[in-house]
Amino acid sequence: MKKWLKKYQQYIWLVAYAIATIVSFVLGFDPGKAIFGNFSKSLIEMVTFVPFLFIIVGLFDVWVPKEKIQKHIGQESGIKGIALVVLLAMLQAGPLYGAFPVAYMLYKKGASIKNIFIYLGAFSSMKIPMLGIEIGYLGIEFTLARTLVSLPLFIAIGYLMERYLKSKHFEVKDGSK
Amino acid sequence: MFKNVLIPFLGILILVSVLLYLIPPSIISHYLGAGSGALGFAIAALVGAITLIPGFISYPIAAGLIDQGASYAVVATFMTTLMMVGVVTLPLEIRYFGRKVAIMRNVLNFIAAIIIGLLVGLIMDVVL
Numbered sequence: 369m370k371k372w373l374k375k376y377q378q379y380i381w382l383v384a385y386a387i388a389t390i391v392s393f394v395l396g397f398d399p400g401k402a403i404f405g406n407f408s409k410s411l412i413e414m415v416t417f418v419p420f421l422f423i424i425v426g427l428f429d430v431w432v433p434k435e436k437i438q439k440h441i442g443q444e445s446g447i448k449g450i451a452l453v454v455l456l457a458m459l460q461a462g463p464l465y466g467a468f469p470v471a472y473m474l475y476k477k478g479a480s481i482k483n484i485f486i487y488l489g490a491f492s493s494m495k496i497p498m499l500g501i502e503i504g505y506l507g508i509e510f511t512l513a514r515t516l517v518s519l520p521l522f523i524a525i526g527y528l529m530e531r532y533l534k535s536k537h538f539e540v541k542d543g544s545k
Numbered sequence: 546m547f548k549n550v551l552i553p554f555l556g557i558l559i560l561v562s563v564l565l566y567l568i569p570p571s572i573i574s575h576y577l578g579a580g581s582g583a584l585g586f587a588i589a590a591l592v593g594a595i596t597l598i599p600g601f602i603s604y605p606i607a608a609g610l611i612d613q614g615a616s617y618a619v620v621a622t623f624m625t626t627l628m629m630v631g632v633v634t635l636p637l638e639i640r641y642f643g644r645k646v647a648i649m650r651n652v653l654n655f656i657a658a659i660i661i662g663l664l665v666g667l668i669m670d671v672v673l
Contacts, residue, residue: 413600
């Protein structure tokens with residue numbers, strides 16, 4: 369029973385939420401409706417961007433040979449490698465959790481630890497589509513200041529993570545458990 | 546691979562929706578508004594770190610905060626922790642990087658976000 373619960377835990381969670389939502393709508397329970405409103409907004413964000421990221425991951429897997437990745441953003445890649453991962457991240461879109469599968473792919477193809485974390489940092493807050501929206505709402509000065517202050521800190525985090533993890537057994541998993 | 550990831554993603558979305566209901570934008574605006582000071586800064590960092598609000602909701606909130614007179618430091622910290630740190634998505638992140646590394650990444654990014662918030666505030670208020 370315990371094993372069964374653990375195996376299907378995620379599905380139970382989804383089904384329970386679906387039932388709670390239907391009941392909320394039938395009985396007119398407002399918090400349930402409001403939560404569903406939030407859920408649908410996040411879901412829209414997910415279905416607009418995340419499948420696209422998976423396509424990138426797929427294409428990457430098939431088209432880009434490991435030697436190329438290792439050479440350009442691997443252990444010995446230096447400044448050029450950093451510039452490349454930042455550029456790669458900036459050209460993408462979507463929520464941060466969508467970048468984890470990409471990080472797995474980069475790892476699998478031999479990207480350095482430093483570059484994987486720099487990629488995640490740049491992905492989290494320097495994506496060009498989001499910068500466009502940010503400029504619209506908060507102005508170019510704010511966006512530029514935030515981006516230019518953030519970048520060196522991401523790079524520093526990349527170096528720190530690499531320094532700490534280099535001697536450890538670090539691996540990125542594919543997320544399927 | 547996509548199928549394996551889809552279900553946990555949906556689980557995260559449910560968690561996010563419930564949290565967003567418990568901490569609605571109106572409350573966020575109330576506590577982060579003008580003159581919120583150090584407490585506002587701390588709340589901005591923590592709320593941003595815990596929740597995950599899609600960009601097209603968070604940018605209007607941020608713009609509204611500025612209009613209400615919130616400081617740039619508070620808004621920059623809020624936006625940055627929102628984007629870089631994810632306590633709700635931590636279970637998902639652990640699947641990819643393992644517990645220790647995921648927590649480490651979040652802690653380091655949280656510290657970075659506070660530095661970013663303070664520096665952006667300084668640049669916007671003092672330099673520009």
